[in-house]
Amino acid sequence: MPELPEVETVKRQLEKRIVGKRISSIKILSKKQFLGNFQKTIGQQIDRLWRRAKILAINVGRLTLLVHLKMTGQIIYLSKNRKPISVGHPLPFSPNQLPNKTTRVIIELEDGSRLFFNDLRKFGWIKLLDGDKIEKELSGLGPEPLEKDFSLDYFSKKLANTRRMIKIVLMDQAVVAGIGNIYASEILFEAGINPARQANSLSNREVANLYRAIKKILLQAIDYGGTSAADQAYIRPDASPGRYQNKLRVYQREGKECFGCFGKVKRIKQANRSTFFCSSCQQ
């Protein structure tokens, strides 16, 4: 789930609570998932949070913590009075039961609040990097879809250049950064384009529609605080991981009625991943 809108939500929620605070300790429970010497961060102040693609970045003095939640990562903020905010994979948790068995890293701040990095499947990671190492880490990523350098001109050239299926291209982080399996399906439905179409077969008009759909869907999803896994009705009062799952129009709606016609939503496999679409609304 943690695609661009989810990570952006994590960033916005977290920065309000942790910027300006110093790190007092880091506990690493899963060694493979933390790269770098964590001791360099002790006593350092958190200056700024930012996001690049699906990666959350936390500036700590001269260093930066990069966090990738991959499939099942989750970040939970627990203040001293135990009010949690969490975004990421919505595994149920009780603030009274943290750390839990999926907790991989615990970052403790000077005011007694804590960040829990939970990750069921252990694909996610935290990397402590400085200077050009950061640039190197992020160098393979294409433009941010909501920033200026992602222009219609750039996008059409990229699409014209490849015969790959359009859904695969949308998820290619080197073409445009931050779109994953959920939003790729949603964006293509919004644009009325069949996910199996070859990218270079799209007309100018279709490319323009797709370009608009990318921005529209991502902005909308951020507005809703991202998507909790569609098959898990996990909503917390003050730790709400997002409400966009109620807005999904095709993702995980196989066999259900299309919102655009009387047909049914279909599911196919592309590159071994599920794609959801309406074969009549998306040509």
Next chain:
DNA sequence: CGGAGTGTTAGTCG
């Protein structure tokens, strides 16, 4: 019980 499927991505091979 076994096997498939799950939000990601890096890598290899042909």
Next chain:
DNA sequence: CCGACTAACACTCC
């Protein structure tokens, strides 16, 4: 360049 496949891992569902 590109598609197919695999590997990281843990758990649920059928």
